[in-house]
């Protein structure tokens with residue numbers, strides 16, 4: 227099967243592309259800049275170029291991963307957020323509609339407001355707490371309205387790629403590598419870590435079923451940023467040396483409001499017997515074991 231993939235230079239694509247190739251799919255990778263030799267340049271905000279590119283490649287499936295994922299940038303520049311995450315998705319979905327192509331759209335736990343005590347399932351009603359969340363949710367709505375053969379898969383706090391990871395886990399690892407003996411980590415924000423390696427494997431299994439629709443796909447379990455940092459320290463072998471102090475998010479102000487909870491349960495995968503995601507602690511331990519001496 228021929229797959230055109232947007233956001234090919236990103237953190238998630240770094241695991242999804244090799245997993246697809248391993249499973250015999252032919253992948254054509256695109257990103258806004260041609261940063262890697264086997265990736266072509268494509269700006270998803272340019273509707274005409276998107277159409278021409280897709281028409282040229284004639285894929286059976288588009289994996290739409292490209293997005294503006296900097297939550298604070300989205301808050302400061304909503305036009306940019308909606309142009310990339312919402313209209314960019316509309317451009318891709320419209321081509322799929324016109325040419326009869328299946329679409330996978332990656333969405334986020336950020337579509338939820340965050341006041342639910344239990345993890346969010348696919349049957350909870352979204353209500354985003356920031357511009358990034360609104361722009362991604364509007365992308366979901368467009369995909370749902372324009373297409374019937376689509377998958378929308380919501381991921382949680384993404385982890386992968388070790389030093390290319392710009393997110394939480396590597397930020398903590400970096401501080402440990404710099405020799406910090408005391409860390410201050412937010413204890414009042416909760417989420418479900420999502421390891422890109424596990425996600426890529428489960429995603430390929432889901433694609434093969436052709437069970438279209440909306441899914442959550444995160445590692446099992448959930449925790450606060452503080453819980454995760456404590457486990458990182460433990461798995462780095464520094465449990466008796468480094469102290470991890472819990473702090474309140476009010477002590478660490480950021481431009482975009484963050485939901486109290488971005489915990490999700492992969493409930494539909496559970497119901498159809500396709501939840502292959504390990505518990506996040508198990509994946510974190512393995513991730514650190516494989517990478518810590520790099």
Ligand SMILES: NC(=O)c1ccc[n+]([C@@H]2O[C@H](COP(=O)([O-])OP(=O)(O)OC[C@H]3O[C@@H](n4cnc5c(N)ncnc54)[C@H](OP(=O)(O)O)[C@@H]3O)[C@@H](O)[C@H]2O)c1
Pocket residue numbers: 232233234235236237238239256257258259268269270271290291292293294295310314332333334335362380381382383384385393
């Ligand atoms: N990271 C997370 O924690 C997380 C969690 C849940 C869901 N997601 C979703 O998962 C998907 C993949 O995320 P990721 O973590 O791999 O993000 P990422 O590393 O930021 O990758 C996204 C890629 O899209 C590119 N891009 C941005 N604007 C574009 C445009 N106009 N045209 C074409 N490409 C463009 C980015 O380039 P630049 O780097 O140059 O902007 C980047 O290479 C996204 O849809 C995201 O919303 C991410």
